[in-house]
Amino acid sequence: MMEGEAPEFLDLSVREILTEMKDISEVIVDLAYAALMFDSEDIAQKVSELESEMDNLNYAIKIKTLMAARTREDAIQLSGMLQVAAAAESISNAAGDLVKLQSVDIERRPFLSFMLRESEEKIRMITVSEKSDMINRTIGDLGVEAETGMRVIAIKRRQRWIYDPEPETKLKARDTLIVRGTKDGYERLAEFSSGRSPWPEYEEE
Amino acid sequence: MQDLERKLLELKDNSELMMDLAYSSLLYNNQDIAEEVVFLEGMMDELGDEIQEMVIDQSSQGGEVMKSLVVLRLQMAMEEIADAAASIADVVLRGVPQHPVVQMSLRDADVVISRAAVAEGSDLAGRTLGDVKLSSISGMFAIAIKRGRKYIFGPSHATRVETGDIIIARGPEDGEEYFAKLASGEERAPSD
Numbered sequence: 001m002m003e004g005e006a007p008e009f010l011d012l013s014v015r016e017i018l019t020e021m022k023d024i025s026e027v028i029v030d031l032a033y034a035a036l037m038f039d040s041e042d043i044a045q046k047v048s049e050l051e052s053e054m055d056n057l058n059y060a061i062k063i064k065t066l067m068a069a070r071t072r073e074d075a076i077q078l079s080g081m082l083q084v085a086a087a088a089e090s091i092s093n094a095a096g097d098l099v100k101l102q103s104v105d106i107e108r109r110p111f112l113s114f115m116l117r118e119s120e121e122k123i124r125m126i127t128v129s130e131k132s133d134m135i136n137r138t139i140g141d142l143g144v145e146a147e148t149g150m151r152v153i154a155i156k157r158r159q160r161w162i163y164d165p166e167p168e169t170k171l172k173a174r175d176t177l178i179v180r181g182t183k184d185g186y187e188r189l190a191e192f193s194s195g196r197s198p199w200p201e202y203e204e205e
Numbered sequence: 206m207q208d209l210e211r212k213l214l215e216l217k218d219n220s221e222l223m224m225d226l227a228y229s230s231l232l233y234n235n236q237d238i239a240e241e242v243v244f245l246e247g248m249m250d251e252l253g254d255e256i257q258e259m260v261i262d263q264s265s266q267g268g269e270v271m272k273s274l275v276v277l278r279l280q281m282a283m284e285e286i287a288d289a290a291a292s293i294a295d296v297v298l299r300g301v302p303q304h305p306v307v308q309m310s311l312r313d314a315d316v317v318i319s320r321a322a323v324a325e326g327s328d329l330a331g332r333t334l335g336d337v338k339l340s341s342i343s344g345m346f347a348i349a350i351k352r353g354r355k356y357i358f359g360p361s362h363a364t365r366v367e368t369g370d371i372i373i374a375r376g377p378e379d380g381e382e383y384f385a386k387l388a389s390g391e392e393r394a395p396s397d
């Protein structure tokens with residue numbers, strides 16, 4: 001595979017690798033559906049990148065766990081962990097397969113948008129108005145998901161994309177957010193992102 | 206296409222629920238939840254077979270081949286996700302103790318899994334998940350409810366929460382505390 005090259009991610013701990021794999025396994029599926037829904041090659045590209053990152057993570061965790069096994073008990077426990085890691089990797093492969101459907105004309109996959117529209121938790125786009133008091137604050141500081149149930153999976157800022165944004169990511173006026181969550185949550189977020197209602201503030205406890 | 210669309214939607218929602226349940230079975234080392242994942246995997250297989258038959262049927266009657274291909278590929282990708290979830294559940298069902306790092310990793314993740322018992326007098330008790338809008342007020346999305354010895358997996362808007370229920374939900378870390386307090390009755394749900 002990567003002959004002569006030191007495998008990536010070996011400097012991370014097993015715990016960090018596994019956390020990263022779980023995170024990717026969740027966001028990559030959302031991104032894959034978002035790519036299809038909004039017919040975005042940029043998002044599809046990110047899915048491919050995450051997919052190969054996942055391969056490397058899985059490779060790294062295999063090496064690390066093999067080195068860690070000393071006894072039979074170790075081996076039994078670690079094999080369970082490797083099975084979980086392999087499952088997370090399969091999920092990312094499935095996401096990779098999903099975005100391949102993009103090569104098909106959008107008119108030939110009409111049921112896709114139906115499916116994504118009718119899901120229990122939907123993926124949608126929402127724009128942050130310059131009137132919104134969400135601007136210039138970070139996602140983590142606002143607590144966007146805790147407050148509205150909407151998870152920000154990507155942000156489009158002018159021509160640039162930010163995927164799976166960090167809590168430290170600041171929102172800017174006219175950012176387009178790709179969010180995932182329920183209808184109620186979307187409506188609630190729309191109140192704030194449009195500037196119709198101020199972002200709720202709570203007293204410090 | 207109607208029926209086919211509905212089946213695909215069910216596949217999608219199921220595959221996502223399975224992922225959530227699989228990770229929670231692992232976090233709590235819970236065999237009941239793991240068994241449900243395996244059960245759902247069987248359902249996914251059946252549904253997948255039905256979809257394949259329908260699609261091939263439509264194609265052979267002059268339906269558009271490209272459309273059929275998209276449906277088949279979608280179905281296979283979702284099946285792959287379901288299989289992966291079942292494979293995680295399988296680790297739990299084997300019944301050997303988990304390596305402690307597994308639980309630690311799951312707790313460090315961006316999306317956390319949390320559970321809370323609904324106390325008497327809580328704003329959640331006696332109301333449906335849709336009425337309380339649990340997800341949009343706390344960020345925590347209910348994936349299972351344990352009532353007595355039974356579970357309700359993948360509860361819907363219409364599912365009524367009762368006193369004594371244990372709600373298993375996933376969401377952001379900063380939603381956990383409010384969710385716990387909402388369930389205990391220490392915090393009230395906003396009235397609107």
